[in-house]
Amino acid sequence: MNKKGDKIISVYWFVILFIVAAAIVYMVISFYGNPYDVREAEASALIDSVARCITEGPYLKESVLSGIFPEDFSEECSLNFETEDIYGGGSEGQYFVEVFVYDFNSKEEIFSASEGNENLRQNCGLEGKGFPVCLERKFYSLDNEGGQYEISILSIVRKTEKNVQ
Amino acid sequence: MRKIIEDKKGNILTENIIFIILNLVFISILLLFVFSKTGNAAVLEEKYAKQIVLMIDSAEPLTVISLDMSDASKIAEKQDINPGGIVSIDENIVSVRLREGGGYRYSFFNDVDVSVNFDREEGRHVFFISENE
């Protein structure tokens, strides 16, 4: 009778071991199967890039204030929104960036420009997997005559296929 | 009676030893699985591809970046892949490959020319970023 009891306990022990092992395997696969999500860092780098492009140090470029800065500024700001083929929505559809320049005191809009897939904008503010990452940042700048400006840059990165499980 | 008791003693010892060995084998297999996942080539391919992309996106032309990818190089060498061939850049897409038939690709938005070399002496990958002509 003791032998039967021992055998049952041994079987039970291994059943428990298998269940624990299955749970550990599931947790490990779940963690390492998840891709790294770098879109927030990408969006931030995109904002920095555009900010660098429209300013010279602490001053806004003259071309921005005089209205001769090209609206299609991807070439001016050295941006290439081509991506790998894996993404839905076309190869150029993974980024969007929009710039507004306002007078600091009156808040009057002086300049605006955008580049990329405009359709991404409607998904900003929505939470959950599968939505793009939106980041908006502002900074303060001057012109050569002491005029004060507030610049707002919105940057959106989609790339969900490679950043979200 | 004595023989019965002696037989029982022998059986208990053998059973326990087998039981313990089976447990050890089981746990070893589990640990092997967990550690194989942590040093997984696929994970490192993705990690380095994205890290390189972020570096390039944040850099300006005429920048040189030196990156230590020694853990990835070791895995690549085991798979008979030259460390100098781990990273390749085509247009604006970075590709990191540590195993045959593998590889991870990720694009960067900075419109620059990037070339990559492997410094064998230092064991580091060096990226030269210049203006795209």
Next chain:
Amino acid sequence: MFNKNNFGQVGETVTWFVATIIIVLILFVSVFISSIGPWNDKNLGFSRETDYIASKSFFAWLLTEDDTENSVYEQLREEENLNEFNGGLALDIFEDNYGGEYFEIWVGISNGKFEFLSVNWWTLSTGIYNIYFGFRPEDIVESCRTYADERVILDSNRSIELILKTSDCF
């Protein structure tokens, strides 16, 4: 004796049953936490040690001139602390634009000396209190880089500083 054996067997079975339930429950909780926990996002987040955008704002602020064409930088060199013009402007720029992103923001003059603060008497600061941003955060050390900062020297003893803290240094 027969009844005692029965009770013993039932008692032991219940023990095993309860132990099994507890183990399975712990496993479920572990799997649940591992699947929804913040570490599962694998967000290759970045800790800012410099903030390019905020630094741009900082330098532009320093170059801003008042009605007498005196720049903020010159005002800070001549005066002991932030004044209504540059302090108010700093609040408009840094608090409004970055207040939501950072745990704590401080703009002010740091003098490299330690001073005892009146409110938190046991803490030490190398900064001068101002009415716009308060006391300089005390845990600004290189070994615990939970902040972005920018600093411009005013003279041999003083600097004007921008500190953007992402969290406390525990």
